[in-house]
Amino acid sequence: MLSLTKFGIKGLDDIFNKVYKGSIILLAGNPGTGKTTLASKFLYEGLRQFDENSIYLNFTETKKDFYRNMLNLGIDFEQYEKLNKFKYIEAITVTDINALSDLFQELLDLIDKMKAKRLVIDSISAIMQLGEQNLGKIRELLHNFFYLGPKIKEVTTFLIAELPYGKKSVGYGIEEFIVDGVIILKIKIVKRKIVRIMEIRKMRGNEISIGEVPFVIVPGDVIGIIKPESTSEMPSAVYPENVIELKFKDSNNKIEFPRGTQTIFVVHPSIDPLIISTSLGTDIILSEKHRVFYRSYLHGEKTIRDRFKICANNLFSQEKAKEIFDLVKIASINPTYYSINELYYMISKMEIEAKSDIVVVEGLET
Secondary structure (H helix, E strand, O other): OOOEEOOOOOOHHHHOOOEEOOOEEEEEEOOOOOHHHHHHHHHHHHHHHHOOOEEEEEOOOOHHHHHHHHHHHOOOOHHHHHOOOEEEEEOOOOOOHHHHHHHHHHHHHHHHHHOOOEEEEEOHHHHHHOOOOOHHHHHHHHHHHHHHOHHHHOOEEEEEEEOOOOOOOOOOOHHHHOOOEEEEEEEEEEOOEEEEEEEEEEEOOOOOOOOEEEEEEEOOOEEEEOOOOOHHHOOOOOOOOOEEEEEOOOOOOEEEEEOOOOOOOOOOOOOOHHHHHHHHHHHHHHHHOOOEEEEEOOOOHHHHHHHHHHHHHHHOOHHHHHHHHOOEEEEEOOHHHOOHHHHHHHHHHHHHHHOOOEEEEEOOOO
16 A cells, blocks of 8 residues: 655645655746745655655756755755755756766665655756757656656655746656646736746646645745635634623623624724724723734834823833733734735734734725
């Protein structure tokens, strides 16, 4: 029975619930779409999460440049290289079929020596250019290598293909006889912002229901997958497990907000919404000392903090006001600076890290 593996990339593992060890995934796209970044993330998470030794074979980029570029995103391969768990092979000097054949044999030996379980080859495009006059020989070399190596030895492999601008297919005929999965990375320009899309063409063992998956490239997380939320995770609004109570001062009146629900407050244009929203946030904190995450698309962070301080200082001593204010986390965001996917990913991460009971959002109309 074939063993299963995981990419180790949050969101992607939810989409591909069956990836067999030894699978060969074709990762194609135009220059700058994120192929090297995604492939590197795949190797890095294998090292970090699953203790799987990895190899990166690159025909176009020096080791120095690769390590520097990855480190800028938060991937430190050098630490694993020192532990003999990662190997970067710089194959820029390979210029003919005979040298390629020798390189593949060395790679097979290295896989055995390292007991590697993850491999990236960057790129199939560079390999095919070595034998443009004898593509049949190149295909034979690739066929023999993949079936004698990654397939038999259960080394999960990302095979990168460079697509020229305007071209939609790889064009070498390798998809049909080598790969188990095909992922095409794309870039669209929407309102002058870069929007990244992962098109899933094929993944053996999986029933693909999502053809395109938005993603972002961000330092630290490196690759952020944006997938549809599951409605099964939403709490009941009819029979909520608990509620947030907003009690009014000098009154027995209160408003109850079931957890997981959204409430819109419409403010007249003549009234500054910041005054209403910060007062609301302060009252919520006072009710049960709930933690509040205040997100604004209109005002700067300093302005929001000063307004919260005014609300708290008017009600309490300076020491008590500071205690109340410590329960507030503030984020000021210029929505015109980011693509919709970057904005969604950033906000989702902020809300998870804030660990708040209530999120107050100001400026949705922007």
